Amino acid sequence: METPLVEILDTNLQVMANTSFLYIIQVGMKYDIFKALSEKNTEKALQRVKVQNKMLLNRFIEVLNDLGIIHKSPEGHRLNKFLYEVKIFKRDYELILSDWIRFLEKIYEMVDYAFLTHDHPYVSMDFDKDADFWDMRMRSQFASMYRKIIMDFGEILSGSSVIDIGCGSVSPVEFAKQVGPNGYYLGIDYSSALLEVAKSRIEEQGYDWASLKEIDAHIIKPHCRYDVAIMSFVLEYLKNRQRVIKRTIESLKGGGRLIIIDPFKDSFENVAALEFFESLNKDFVGYPTKAEISTMLEEEGFDVNIESPGRGILLIKKL
Ligand SMILES: C[S@@+](CC[C@H](N)C(=O)[O-])C[C@H]1O[C@@H](n2cnc3c(N)ncnc32)[C@H](O)[C@@H]1O
Secondary structure (H helix, E strand, O other), X not given: OOOOXXXXXXXXXXXXXXXXXXXXXXXHHHOOHHHHHHOOOHHHHHHOOOOOOHHHHHHHHHHHHHOOOEEXXXXXXXXXXXXXXXXXXXXXXXXXXXXXHHHHHHHHHHHHHHOOOOOOOOOOOOOOOOHHHHHHHXXXXXXXXXXXXXXXXXXXXXXXXXXXXXXXOOHHHHHHHHHOOOOEEEEEEOOHHHHHHHHHHHHHHOOOOEEEEEOOHHHOOOOOOEEEXXXXXXXXXXXXXXXXXXXXXXXXXXXXXXXXXXXXXXOOOOHHHHHHHHOOOOOOOOOOOHHHXXXXXXXXXXXXXXXXXXXXXXXXXXX
C-alpha cells in the first residue's frame, strides 16, 4: 500500500527541525558560545564571543532559550544540563525525501558569513537576489510532494479557480496544469525575479488561464471569488498575518477552502532551531501556530470549519 503523503510531509518536517537542532549545538560549540555560557559571568563572557553580528548572536541565544538548552536566571543565562536523544526509526528514514538536506546544509554554511554581517554576499536567502537558490528549493521532491497534498486536500480539480499567496516560481505551472483551460489560477508574489521564472514556465506551456501578479500580499484586494486559496510556506514572511488571512478568506466562495502548509510551531518539536536558519532571510518573522490562526479566524467572525488532516496542514472551509 502507498504511504499517505501526509505522513511523508510530517516526518520530513520533523526531521528537518531535529537536524537543525543538532546543527544549533554544533554552532554553539564552534563559536565557543557554550563555553561562555558555562562561565560564572555569562553576560561578560558572551561579549567576548568572536561574532561580529551581535544581533544574530542575540537571536541565537534566544533560540537556545526556546529550545530549553539554556535558561535565564537573575545572574544571566545559564546552560542547562540536557539530554538529547537521536532516535533512528527505520520508518522515518524510509519516508525521508533527502533532497532538502543539501539546501539546509547550504543555509548552515551561510551562518558563518551571517555572523560577520547580515549583508554578506554569501548569505544568499533573498527572494530576488538569490532567486536561483529559492527556485532550486521549490523544485525539490519535497515541494512536489506537498503540492500533491494541496491538490488532494484542497480538492483542486480541472475547472477549479485558485488563488496562491506567495506562489514562488514553481507552483504556478503545477497548479495551472491541474486546473486546466476551464479553470483559473492567480499567483501572487512580491518577488519580481521569482515571478519572472514562473512566467516563463507558464508561457512555455501555453497556460493562458494562469495569471501572475507582483504585489505584496498585505495589500491584496481580490475581486474574484475562488474555490481554493493556497498558502504554502509563506505565513512566516508576513508581518500582518491576520490581515492577509482575512482578505484571503473573503476572496473564497461559500464552500471554498484555504489550505495552509507549514511547520506549525505548536505541532512539531524543535521548530525554533529551523527558524534560526530560515531567519537569514530578512523578511522571516517566524513560523505560525495553528492556535494563532484559529484565534484570528474567530476574532474576524468568519463562519468556517477548521480541520487539521496532518501536523503540517491546516484546512479552513468557508461555510
Ligand atoms: C518559501 S517560498 C514558498 C513559495 C511557494 N508557496 C511554494 O510553496 O513553492 C515563499 C514565497 O513567498 C513570497 N513572499 C514572501 N513574503 C511575501 C509578501 N509579503 N507578499 C508576497 N509574496 C511574499 C516569496 O517571494 C516566495 O516566493
